[in-house]
Amino acid sequence: MINGQVLVKVPASTANLGPGFDTLGMALSLYAWIEMEAVPGGDTVIELYGEGLEGIPTDKTNLTYKVAKLVFEEAGLEMPELRIAMYSEIPLTRGLGSSASAIVAALVAANALAGSPLGEDKLFQMASELEGHPDNVGASLFGGIVVSAWDGTRAEKVRIAPHENLEVLVAIPSFQLSTEKARHALPAKLDMKDAVYNVACSSLLVAALASGNLELIPFAMRDKLHQPYRAPLVPGMSEILEQATSRGALGIALSGAGPTLLALVDRSSDRKAELESFLLDTLRAYGIEAQTMWLAPALNGPELAIFDAGKTVTFMERIKGEVRA
Numbered sequence: 001m002i003n004g005q006v007l008v009k010v011p012a013s014t015a016n017l018g019p020g021f022d023t024l025g026m027a028l029s030l031y032a033w034i035e036m037e038a039v040p041g042g043d044t045v046i047e048l049y050g051e052g053l054e055g056i057p058t059d060k061t062n063l064t065y066k067v068a069k070l071v072f073e074e075a076g077l078e079m080p081e082l083r084i085a086m087y088s089e090i091p092l093t094r095g096l097g098s099s100a101s102a103i104v105a106a107l108v109a110a111n112a113l114a115g116s117p118l119g120e121d122k123l124f125q126m127a128s129e130l131e132g133h134p135d136n137v138g139a140s141l142f143g144g145i146v147v148s149a150w151d152g153t154r155a156e157k158v159r160i161a162p163h164e165n166l167e168v169l170v171a172i173p174s175f176q177l178s179t180e181k182a183r184h185a186l187p188a189k190l191d192m193k194d195a196v197y198n199v200a201c202s203s204l205l206v207a208a209l210a211s212g213n214l215e216l217i218p219f220a221m222r223d224k225l226h227q228p229y230r231a232p233l234v235p236g237m238s239e240i241l242e243q244a245t246s247r248g249a250l251g252i253a254l255s256g257a258g259p260t261l262l263a264l265v266d267r268s269s270d271r272k273a274e275l276e277s278f279l280l281d282t283l284r285a286y287g288i289e290a291q292t293m294w295l296a297p298a299l300n301g302p303e304l305a306i307f308d309a310g311k312t313v314t315f316m317e318r319i320k321g322e323v324r325a
């Protein structure tokens, strides 16, 4: 067990990229930080900083504490009382992988605190099981674009380095949409034609991303498996999906389970302002206020730092140079 503090920085993620439902993920340049230390003889304390984590519990029902407990159990070690501090730029319940980032951050931090008994693959397996699908957690854990398949027992993945010209525009509506609710909107059965369409688009998209063939993205980034069923949950989404590629996007999708809409954009495009206005104006026409952010694919997974006990620097002082203003 480490006698000191463990600090972990984890990227947000977008899942599906349109057709790759529960399979494709990409890490994004928006981050969550967690600091964890054992407090022998003390009580567990969970400190949440910033405005982004409002409503998250600060007792042992907190997701990060429960995940840390699983790590200690899996390693066959006694669970210590913990101090957990967290700060997140990733808006909750918006389709940007906040729960996956919390799971990955807690897995990596608790494993480091326990002396790293579990390997990266074990953490990926645990994360996929905790989240219920490997797309977001894979991206947060490995960075870049991650193609993964999970059969309910084991997850396998291949990481793709994102093309250097890829930029990401997200439009984040002001309302929350839980993954649970967005999954309930999906049908139990799918038409064979739609299934074939998605296999084709998802396969082509992976091949286009892996070969750096950005011209194929507008054709490949289309979906008939989940987005049509989720569209009624996000007013304006259908119009945006239909028109964004003619307004400057390379590709457009619902980010994860939504409600955020995510456009892939060529960094050198001179139509960025037009695209941003189109997303905001269309959502506003349907009565939805949204915030846009220009992001990049995050190339790396978690960053880990370990500090000796006898701390003189606070958590927020440690990360303040890095967080968004």
Ligand SMILES: Nc1ncnc2c1ncn2[C@@H]1O[C@H](COP(=O)(O)OP(=O)(O)OP(=O)(O)O)[C@@H](O)[C@H]1O
Pocket (backbone or CB within 6 Å): 013, 015, 032, 053, 056, 062, 063, 064, 086, 088, 091, 092, 093, 094, 095, 096, 097, 098, 099, 100, 102, 136, 177, 178, 179, 180, 255, 256, 257, 258
């Ligand atoms: N930092 C955190 N600490 C503790 N719990 C968190 C944290 N971040 C997210 N969660 C939990 O995850 C829930 C959000 O998960 P949900 O899957 O609905 O949305 P999301 O992960 O933001 O979006 P998506 O999975 O579509 O990308 C929150 O309501 C909260 O319960």
Ligand SMILES: N[C@@H](CCO)C(=O)O
Pocket (backbone or CB within 6 Å): 015, 016, 021, 022, 023, 133, 135, 136, 179, 182, 183, 226, 256, 257
């Ligand atoms: N693949 C998942 C991501 C959200 O957690 C979904 O679309 O439901």
